[in-house]
Amino acid sequence: MEENKKKMGFNIIKNDPTDGHKGFGKGALSLDNVSPVIIDVNAGEAEIDIGAMHARSAVEKGIKFLPNQEEVPNGKPYWLVWVTIDRKVEGPYYAGVTACFMTVDREIRRGYKSLPEHVNRMDKSLKRHIIVDHMDEKSKHTLSQFLRAHNEDLWNNSSDELKKGLLGE
Template sequence: MQKLNLTGTSKHQTDDQMKGLSAVFLDGDEVFIDNGAIHAKSRLEVGVKFVDDQSAVPDARHIQGLWITLKRQENGLGYAGAMPFDLWIDDSTKMGYKKLSEQVNQMDKAVRGQVDVQGLPREVVNKLGAHLQKIRPDLWENASDSFRQAFSS
């Protein structure tokens, strides 16, 4: 397939910035990565109609998301950015609520290497951190100091 260079450049900067971006979800006790979230097509979001008013989905469950990014560090590729976001989804009505602008802003901050998990409950931070450390110990070892510090107990 031929690549269309609609921007007039041989490489689009956003593609390069997004290569190291992933989304980690904590849904109940399950922690998983779903890169479909980058384009609002995670397994949680597909088939869900999102509304602008959270009160329209009163029986929704809260799902914690975390944008994480990778960056080449001194010793190799490692975790660099981490910014949280929220989803509320009611499976019975296939309706949900999310603050899209906040999600995009948090994604941008993660891409820029910012780490801020202070607003999350410690147990959530611990679960997400343990999962990231377990799935790729090499990325954890090469993580930025700010990333590891944010997830240390």
């Protein structure tokens, strides 16, 4: 009997969540415009890794994450940055940018991250918040250079809050 019951899982719904239908999926958030950017703090490099949407980025694969940073004393630092793109009259822009810290120690296959923080920050990005104040200066610079290089128009159309947060201007 248990085999016949369908399980409800979290669905990423593309485009219009309702698509003309009423009922299932109505009011669901579309994740079409959010992208995870991973920043390697030591290397000063950033890249989009869609696998991070489900904690399956290249950095996270094969790692058991622990809730205490002290348990991973030699962890290499990374930032997972949720970047949401939206459109306004002037054109598309970086609307939500929120950063979450994590560490990874490949040698012991362990890492540190706060899963609730990662989920909440993705939600905040979708809701057009800018949360980058807690990032180190080098990583802020890496992120600003990456966002600019990715699309100069998106950067130029973005809020002063984002630019001040990353550039300190």
